[in-house]
Amino acid sequence: MAGYSGPVRLAHADSHACIEPQPAERTSRPEAGIEPLAREEREERERDLLAPGATAAGGSGDRAQPEEPDEWRTCFERDRDRILHATSFRRLAGKTQVFVFPQDHQRTRLTHALEVAQIATAMARACRLNVALTDAIALGHDCGHGPGGHASEDALDPFLPGGFDHAPWGAYVSLAPLNLCAQTVDGIANHSWSRPAPASPEGEVVSWADRVAYVCHDWEDAVLAGIVAPHQLPLAVRELCGERRSSQLGAFIAGVVSATLRTGQVGMEEEAAEALAAFRACNYERIYLRDASLRQGEAVVSVLRALVEHFSDRPHLVGDGGGGGPRDEADLQAGSEKAVRSAVTYVAGMTDRFAFRQAVALLGWDPDKLPVGVDS
Secondary structure (H helix, E strand, O other), X not given: OOOXXXXXXXOOOOOOOOOOOOOHHHHHOOOOOOOOOOHHXXXXXXXXXXXXXXXXXXOOOOEOXXXXXXXXXXXXXXXXXXXXXXXXXXXXXXOEOOOOOOOOOOOEHHHHHHHHHHHHHHHHHHOOOOHHHHHHHHHHOOOOOOOOOOHHHHHHHHHXXXXXXXXXXXXXXXXXXXXXXXXXHHHHHOOOOOOOOOOOHHHHHHHHHHHHHHHHHHHHHXXXXXXXXXXXXXHHHHHHHOOOHXXXXXXXXXXXXXXXXXXXXXXXXXXXXXXXXXXXXXXXXHHHOOHHXXXXXXXXXXXXXXXXXXXXXXXXXXXXXXXXXXXXOOOOOOOOHHHHHHHHHHHHOOOHHHHHHHXXXXXXXXXXXXXXXXXX
């Protein structure tokens, strides 16, 4: 559409959307209107609003490659925007959360990341932390995940010195081209509880939000799939949080906000933390470690390892990771350490659908031996 004529171009002919009263004579004066709220002024206001230990944005941020500051956005807002537009973020839509090739209303890695971001920013806002940094870490926290869920880590472990961990892989490999701020990279690399603690309170908030999100929504998905029933939740969880996801999220968010404001250290109140631990243990027993899940994981491991071996031996077939053609690296030797890492990077970036179709097309994989739920 061309829009509608007026003092400025309008999207709607009947638009009356104004940010301040507009006297008729003002439309003819070029200096009319309010002053813009520039980045520098917002950063000054931020310092007054944030808690003393929160991470303040300043200038262009602490980046590996220095950049000029943005006119309007803080450095962490730029990080958030870069992650949102990144290929590795979009591919989360095609990666397993719990169920391979989920049904329409089951979570993917993408919807998980969005739910983590909502929970984390709710906590951060209430605790007077940097919401933009929290949002950036939350949106990017799983960009290092391979296809097929957590089984991809088991699949890719043997090919790398020190093994494959989706958290640092996402921070230092998948999102490396974005030149993110050091605080964002740290929060993504260390969001998992098995990793060293994040350096910022915003990173710690995302660690809690990640666990709260997946525990609650994985259970809801399993209930809708008929794998479990609401009454099978531990009594401690039902008494504190109820059986609905909304009340569960509310209880756990309140537990973090209350403990953090009361003590000054990011954490969760003891009663809520015990309920969350019981909830997670129940998920492991009834969902993640059930026989069907273990068989699914074994199938994922077999497929991904075969793909890595295939591309390690044929390094010039490895795509560029951005949807283009094969890389052209003359010094890449089949079977070399560099070729193996290139193959791992390629396979880890695949969506479920692409990985399993590649296995059938390139390896002659028996479709009946693909993970359950794959529409081949």
